[in-house]
Amino acid sequence: MSKKTIIVGASRAKNRYAYSAMVWLNEQGHETVLLGLREDEVEGRKIFDIHGKPGVDQVHTITLYINPQRQVDWYDYLLSLRPKRLIFNPGTENQEFMEMAKEKGVEVLEACTLVMLRTGQY
Numbered sequence: 001m002s003k004k005t006i007i008v009g010a011s012r013a014k015n016r017y018a019y020s021a022m023v024w025l026n027e028q029g030h031e032t033v034l035l036g037l038r039e040d041e042v043e044g045r046k047i048f049d050i051h052g053k054p055g056v057d058q059v060h061t062i063t064l065y066i067n068p069q070r071q072v073d074w075y076d077y078l079l080s081l082r083p084k085r086l087i088f089n090p091g092t093e094n095q096e097f098m099e100m101a102k103e104k105g106v107e108v109l110e111a112c113t114l115v116m117l118r119t120g121q122y
Helices: 017-027 068-080 095-103 113-118
Strands: 005-008 032-036 040-042 045-049 061-064 085-088 107-110
Touching: 005 017, 005 068, 017 032, 017 113, 068 095, 085 095, 095 107
Parallel strands: 005 032, 005 061, 032 045, 061 085, 085 107
Antiparallel strands: 040 045
16 A cells, blocks of 8 residues: 655755655655755655645655754644654654654654665555
8 A cells, every 4th residue: 555655854865864765665656755955856856845835635654854953843834734654763753743743643653764664564
């Protein structure tokens, strides 16, 4: 089953975990929406500027690749997208945001998207 996933912190840099997540998610048939701190392009795909708060429907998962200090400005926006699940990848753990998401009924995971994909847990 495809799980529409927003990658926050998307990057065109091939050495970044967010790039690998995009590739692996797409390889496994999951639709991805790429959000970055500025508009860009990667592999012919648009990275949307998160500052524009683009609307995205039917979000299953948001996977975070930005540090907790950068997340603060996007709490309300990301929760407004009504994700079913929010993944805090290593280095992105944020107790305040985790609690806010749980209060909204969002499943919160401190996990690595890449490991989840590799082990069939995604």
